[in-house]
Amino acid sequence: MTTTIEKVIVAPEEPQQSVLRQSVLRRPKETTGVWSWFTTVDHKKIAILYGATALIFFVIAGIEALLIRLQLAGPNGSVLTAAQYNTLFTMHGTTMVFLVGMPLAVAFGNYLIPLQIGARDVAFPRLNMFGFLVFLFGGLFLYSGFFLGGAPNGGWFGYTPLTSAPMDAGFLPGRGPDFWTIGLIMLGVGSVTSGINFVVTILNMRAPGMTLMRMPVFVWMMLVVAFLTVFAIPAVTAALIMVFFDRNFATNFFVAAQGGDPLLYQHLFWLFGHPEVYILILPGMGIVSEILPVFARKPLFGYSVIVFSGIAIGFLGWGVWAHHMFATGLGPVAVSAFSLATFLIAIPTGVKIFNWLGTVWGGSVRLKTPMLFALGFIAMFTLGGLSGVTHAIVPADTQQTDTYYVVAHFHYVLFGGLVFAIFGGFAYWWPKVFGKMLNEKMGKITFWLMLIGFNMTFFPMHFLGLQGQPRRTYTYAANMGWDKLNLLVTVGGFIIALSVAVFLVNVIVTTVKGEVAPEDPWDARTLEWSIPSPAPEYNFAKVPQVKARDDFWHRKYTEDDQGRLVLRPSDTADYQGAVEERVDGHDIHLPSPSYYPLVVTLGMPVLAYAAVFKEPLLVIPGMLLLLFGIYAWAIEPGTEEH
Amino acid sequence: MKEPKIGRRSYRLPTAAFVAGFSVFLGACSNENGQNSLSPKGPAAQTIHNLFIPVLIVAIVIGIAIIAATFYVALRFRHREGRSDNPKQIHGNSMLEIGWTIVPALILAVIAVPTVSTIFALAERPTGPDVLVVDASGKQWWWQFELGKQPMVPSNIVTSTELHIPVNTKVLVRLHSDNAIHSFWIPELAGKKDVMPARTNEVVLEASAPGTFLGACAEYCGLSHANMRMRVIASSMADWEAWRDDQIGGPAQAYTGDVAQLTGATYGCTNCHIFDNSAKTTYGPNLTHLASRTTFAGGTYELNRENLTRWVMDAPSMIAMQSKDCRLPPPATCVGMPSFIKNTPKGQPVMTQSDADAIVSYLLGET
Amino acid sequence: MSETTLPDLAHALESEISIHGHADTNTGATNTKLGMWVFLSSECLFFGGFISAYLLYKGRIVSGPTPQDVYNIPFTSVTSFILLMSSLTMVLALASIQRGDHRRFRIWLFATALFGAVFIGGQIYEFTEFYREGLSLSENVFGSSFFVLTGLHGAHVTAGIIWLLTLWGMSMQNKLHVQDSERVEIAGLYWHFVDVVWIVIFTVVYLIPT
Numbered sequence A: 001m002t003t004t005i006e007k008v009i010v011a012p013e014e015p016q017q018s019v020l021r022q023s024v025l026r027r028p029k030e031t032t033g034v035w036s037w038f039t040t041v042d043h044k045k046i047a048i049l050y051g052a053t054a055l056i057f058f059v060i061a062g063i064e065a066l067l068i069r070l071q072l073a074g075p076n077g078s079v080l081t082a083a084q085y086n087t088l089f090t091m092h093g094t095t096m097v098f099l100v101g102m103p104l105a106v107a108f109g110n111y112l113i114p115l116q117i118g119a120r121d122v123a124f125p126r127l128n129m130f131g132f133l134v135f136l137f138g139g140l141f142l143y144s145g146f147f148l149g150g151a152p153n154g155g156w157f158g159y160t161p162l163t164s165a166p167m168d169a170g171f172l173p174g175r176g177p178d179f180w181t182i183g184l185i186m187l188g189v190g191s192v193t194s195g196i197n198f199v200v201t202i203l204n205m206r207a208p209g210m211t212l213m214r215m216p217v218f219v220w221m222m223l224v225v226a227f228l229t230v231f232a233i234p235a236v237t238a239a240l241i242m243v244f245f246d247r248n249f250a251t252n253f254f255v256a257a258q259g260g261d262p263l264l265y266q267h268l269f270w271l272f273g274h275p276e277v278y279i280l281i282l283p284g285m286g287i288v289s290e291i292l293p294v295f296a297r298k299p300l301f302g303y304s305v306i307v308f309s310g311i312a313i314g315f316l317g318w319g320v321w322a323h324h325m326f327a328t329g330l331g332p333v334a335v336s337a338f339s340l341a342t343f344l345i346a347i348p349t350g351v352k353i354f355n356w357l358g359t360v361w362g363g364s365v366r367l368k369t370p371m372l373f374a375l376g377f378i379a380m381f382t383l384g385g386l387s388g389v390t391h392a393i394v395p396a397d398t399q400q401t402d403t404y405y406v407v408a409h410f411h412y413v414l415f416g417g418l419v420f421a422i423f424g425g426f427a428y429w430w431p432k433v434f435g436k437m438l439n440e441k442m443g444k445i446t447f448w449l450m451l452i453g454f455n456m457t458f459f460p461m462h463f464l465g466l467q468g469q470p471r472r473t474y475t476y477a478a479n480m481g482w483d484k485l486n487l488l489v490t491v492g493g494f495i496i497a498l499s500v501a502v503f504l505v506n507v508i509v510t511t512v513k514g515e516v517a518p519e520d521p522w523d524a525r526t527l528e529w530s531i532p533s534p535a536p537e538y539n540f541a542k543v544p545q546v547k548a549r550d551d552f553w554h555r556k557y558t559e560d561d562q563g564r565l566v567l568r569p570s571d572t573a574d575y576q577g578a579v580e581e582r583v584d585g586h587d588i589h590l591p592s593p594s595y596y597p598l599v600v601t602l603g604m605p606v607l608a609y610a611a612v613f614k615e616p617l618l619v620i621p622g623m624l625l626l627l628f629g630i631y632a633w634a635i636e637p638g639t640e641e642h
Numbered sequence B: 001m002k003e004p005k006i007g008r009r010s011y012r013l014p015t016a017a018f019v020a021g022f023s024v025f026l027g028a029c030s031n032e033n034g035q036n037s038l039s040p041k042g043p044a045a046q047t048i049h050n051l052f053i054p055v056l057i058v059a060i061v062i063g064i065a066i067i068a069a070t071f072y073v074a075l076r077f078r079h080r081e082g083r084s085d086n087p088k089q090i091h092g093n094s095m096l097e098i099g100w101t102i103v104p105a106l107i108l109a110v111i112a113v114p115t116v117s118t119i120f121a122l123a124e125r126p127t128g129p130d131v132l133v134v135d136a137s138g139k140q141w142w143w144q145f146e147l148g149k150q151p152m153v154p155s156n157i158v159t160s161t162e163l164h165i166p167v168n169t170k171v172l173v174r175l176h177s178d179n180a181i182h183s184f185w186i187p188e189l190a191g192k193k194d195v196m197p198a199r200t201n202e203v204v205l206e207a208s209a210p211g212t213f214l215g216a217c218a219e220y221c222g223l224s225h226a227n228m229r230m231r232v233i234a235s236s237m238a239d240w241e242a243w244r245d246d247q248i249g250g251p252a253q254a255y256t257g258d259v260a261q262l263t264g265a266t267y268g269c270t271n272c273h274i275f276d277n278s279a280k281t282t283y284g285p286n287l288t289h290l291a292s293r294t295t296f297a298g299g300t301y302e303l304n305r306e307n308l309t310r311w312v313m314d315a316p317s318m319i320a321m322q323s324k325d326c327r328l329p330p331p332a333t334c335v336g337m338p339s340f341i342k343n344t345p346k347g348q349p350v351m352t353q354s355d356a357d358a359i360v361s362y363l364l365g366e367t
Numbered sequence C: 001m002s003e004t005t006l007p008d009l010a011h012a013l014e015s016e017i018s019i020h021g022h023a024d025t026n027t028g029a030t031n032t033k034l035g036m037w038v039f040l041s042s043e044c045l046f047f048g049g050f051i052s053a054y055l056l057y058k059g060r061i062v063s064g065p066t067p068q069d070v071y072n073i074p075f076t077s078v079t080s081f082i083l084l085m086s087s088l089t090m091v092l093a094l095a096s097i098q099r100g101d102h103r104r105f106r107i108w109l110f111a112t113a114l115f116g117a118v119f120i121g122g123q124i125y126e127f128t129e130f131y132r133e134g135l136s137l138s139e140n141v142f143g144s145s146f147f148v149l150t151g152l153h154g155a156h157v158t159a160g161i162i163w164l165l166t167l168w169g170m171s172m173q174n175k176l177h178v179q180d181s182e183r184v185e186i187a188g189l190y191w192h193f194v195d196v197v198w199i200v201i202f203t204v205v206y207l208i209p210t
């Protein structure tokens, strides 16, 4: 087979004289060096930016959690004041959901979607960078509240009228809710753009032969997540705008004396909030579905059922939001309906759990770090899901809601689900992304410490909640009988921190002197493993032609008549294509770096501060940056001719 | 703990874990802290308990089964030297997949029936002359209870933090808020009900035996949410009637002279509180029968001379409040009591120890 | 594996990466167009939030003017009709540039922007009129939900006008060619969407009685 380096790649489709070819600023050319990280449009670099930033926020939110735990380690804690505690749990929850969970999913999506569908980039490379920068600035903006008159302190779901009451009503000290509403609106813009980008990339840019039902499950789950994001975020944006107006422009959306209804906010928030929890977990489910078959050396059990139940979860997720409002007095009929709808979600989720177990069943299981995390996910997420089902029992939930029992539920699904999957994903794709193998021993230590610490932290919370400890309380009395379990919880929290620290050490040590990763260290199944590690800038020297689900696997293996795995003889054409030949890819034409995502995004925090401080003078530079950036972006071509 | 950590035998560990977990569970049930939802003391809480426990057991069984299965597949099919590396490639099995769709669906269908019937049963609203109706209001950050004129209560009673009820009597609590959302929760008597500014929710309490049942505000309502506690004191009908008659009668001692001067003109306490009439609601807690309560300040502090003196002089040092300026006049919401020794309200003198002692003596009914 | 087709396929994929790529995509729609559709469907939920707030609060006016007190249905019908017409001119503008008829294109495009501007003018007049009659953002829930809903719609129309005028200016400088007609199409999609949203708002907010 001869090597074909495509010369056609310079896109000839547009006439050169078009004025649209011009750019206002000199086009950045650098693809390496510090500055390149501000102007890059390469989905892989952007993915690393997302991942690194989100990890930093994870450590920050984790330290916030540790402070919370120190305060609660014993009764009448004196580590934090009430005001500090309220700020910390708000920022812990807000950070974990919006600055850790969602961006980490976007990080994985960004890196893997193009590679897994055989594309060279996402549909809108510059918009991709814009999404990242909005996330970065939005996060910095939220945290700047700590220095500029009050970080958010209204809880991660910011119920009205607590948050919508004007500052001088005195419910919450400081400007917290202003930073919170504006910051979240900003982050929402970033999430919607990355959602749109993923939808279009997946629907439009698959390599030849990559039909929808051949897509890796991870890509499928990201497609569902992208749709959920695009439809869910606007609901909360609308609600946040109302909150901001009530607080600053004396509107009456949530002013009861004027006929406003605080429940409207709750409906809008949870109409977003419940799909949001599936936005957080479905990427994890995708990651697990990639890891299990590789380390069991068996195909995913019931691929289409797993895909369809993911879609079903996406749909059902829209019909259950009021299960967060069982105590608000909706009336027995509404409450029963939402209870039953919530039950339904357990069914497709259960199907996934059983199919994953079926995948491992009868396999040849290698308990490498990624596999440990994936198996941990199955067990721990199930516990979280089951406590979720007990929440759906409305009368029981009136005892559980707003107690540590709920805190236990959502940490089981978020940490035992999302975080376990993410750490599994790190271990699994690290070699592909950075070209170095993570240390296996340290990986296993991370896993076991995390599993033990996690259960020690969150399992006792079930009991604490049922014994009456309300959440969001900075203190409790000594005679409530909660002190021993709370101490255990705190110790567990520090064990988790230790496990994260081991992971970070692992990263540093292996970056400095790790084993260089081969292109296919796990004997994996999907296309990203057919290219070098780390993935070259152009991804695929030759655009792959997909002939089967798990195409790369089928290039390496076939089945004998008993359905057992057999290596393809190495002289067949298919085998030859397994690992792509090394070709010089520098002819391949890629989207060029650009300044404008940065320019546009710089305008946003300026406008955001203008809103928080009601400073009309700031509006002008903000709008100018924004308009100039958009205009220059629009007339700049996506790809610069050589 | 329920989860096995590290292990070789996949069956024994879960069993041991189950036993361990179950004993912790039993320990939790027996926590007599007065606020334990696992230890119901009234019919509503009992109904909920009877629904929850069987579902919880089903959940525990499923949870253990999945954990055990995870361990089993991981260890049983673990790759070992010499074992074939080329397992049979199974792509799925429709019968199995239909099976594990239907079985959970059936389990859930079975759970759904008692769930819905309990929802409707608990939504029933008691009526009649033998029902005590109480209006509870969530304030920033304390509870006010108003027992309006009704067959069981000959004239209005307003109190705070402690709600007295007779045993084996249905108490219909109507919930109000003129500020943020709170949630009314007495775990051993009933589930939560949110206290919404825009609407009046109701919750039914009934205690099967005399006792003190603790409760807390369960919805985050701002700075001092954690300090918004309360207690329900259930006593025999006779005892309750004695309490009621005592409340309806005037204050323990005459509210005149020095005390009236101090709380009125000098420190302006009467802007927010009332001292001589238990029938009226006010901006801050009605203090007429303060001495009859065991706790104050959102149930955070025991009612004694030392605590009360400190409170009268410098409340913000005891509970987080945003009360530098008292935001008068109503209907502004009260978000706390000012300090009378630091940052005193405009135009007021710094409170002296002897003035504070005089006020506290009056409040405690001492002479 | 036939080698001859590979370069073609590579090329097809390559053009997808380019922002101005042609429709060699899996769905047949270009990335930009598909992206616009997804964005607009997201916007539906955004407006949906405010429309539900308005509907919820319709019957809850505690004090101050009610819709019946301030609405001037004939006036708003006229401006709404003008906005509706702008969709028609938008269609004509797109058809013209696709034919390469730049002169007509400019006329129709300018007319579209102009109609939009007339609508916005009407809205500003309406807002000041309502304000004079005692309806303000903070007067009652009607004021809050009405002004925020229609104001955000007005902001969308304004953004659309700026967009259209930018395209018009480019065309006047001969910088917009037949092969750029998809840019016009995308702007048109947005414009029609904003128009349809107004039809919903007009029906639900103005016409359905309390």
Ligand code: HEA
Residues within 6 Å of the ligand: A157, A277, A278, A280, A281, A323, A324, A326, A342, A343, A345, A346, A349, A350, A351, A353, A381, A382, A383, A384, A385, A386, A387, A388, A389, A391, A392, A393, A397, A400, A401, A402, A406, A409, A410, A413, A414, A417, A418, B062, B066, B103, B104, B105, B107, B108
């Ligand atoms: C990743 C995030 C995530 C996920 C996936 C879920 C999944 C589920 N959640 Fe959870 N939830 C949260 C995050 C999440 N949740 C958060 C953050 C909150 C709190 C918000 C706040 O107040 O701050 C919350 C709160 C919350 C509540 C409100 C509690 C309250 O405030 O009172 C409820 C009520 O019904 C609920 C239910 C469920 C259910 C039924 C599922 C289901 O999807 C679970 C389905 C899975 C299983 C059931 C396990 C596997 C199934 C089987 C093995 C089959 C056999 C099972 C049976 C037959 C039962 N959740």
Ligand code: HEA
Residues within 6 Å of the ligand: A058, A059, A060, A061, A062, A063, A065, A066, A068, A069, A089, A090, A092, A093, A094, A096, A097, A100, A101, A155, A156, A157, A407, A411, A414, A415, A418, A419, A457, A471, A472, A473, A474, A493, A496, A497, A498, A500, A501, A504
């Ligand atoms: C993805 C989501 C996520 C994750 C991963 C976590 C992780 C943790 N959470 Fe989180 N939590 C939420 C989402 C999450 N949480 C949400 C949404 C809320 C609700 C907020 C609200 O009510 O508004 C909440 C609320 C919440 C509460 C309740 C507060 C209250 O109601 O008063 C508590 C209390 O214990 C808690 C604890 C923890 C702990 C100990 C961890 C740990 O697992 C964290 C472990 C991580 C680390 C520790 C980082 C590692 C750090 C290092 C390696 C550096 C080493 C540094 C030192 C040792 C100092 N969380």
Ligand code: CUA
Residues within 6 Å of the ligand: B138, B141, B181, B182, B183, B217, B218, B219, B220, B221, B222, B225, B226, B228
């Ligand atoms: Cu009141 Cu919390």
Ligand SMILES: [Cu+2]
Residues within 6 Å of the ligand: A273, A274, A277, A320, A321, A323, A324
């Ligand atoms: Cu939910």
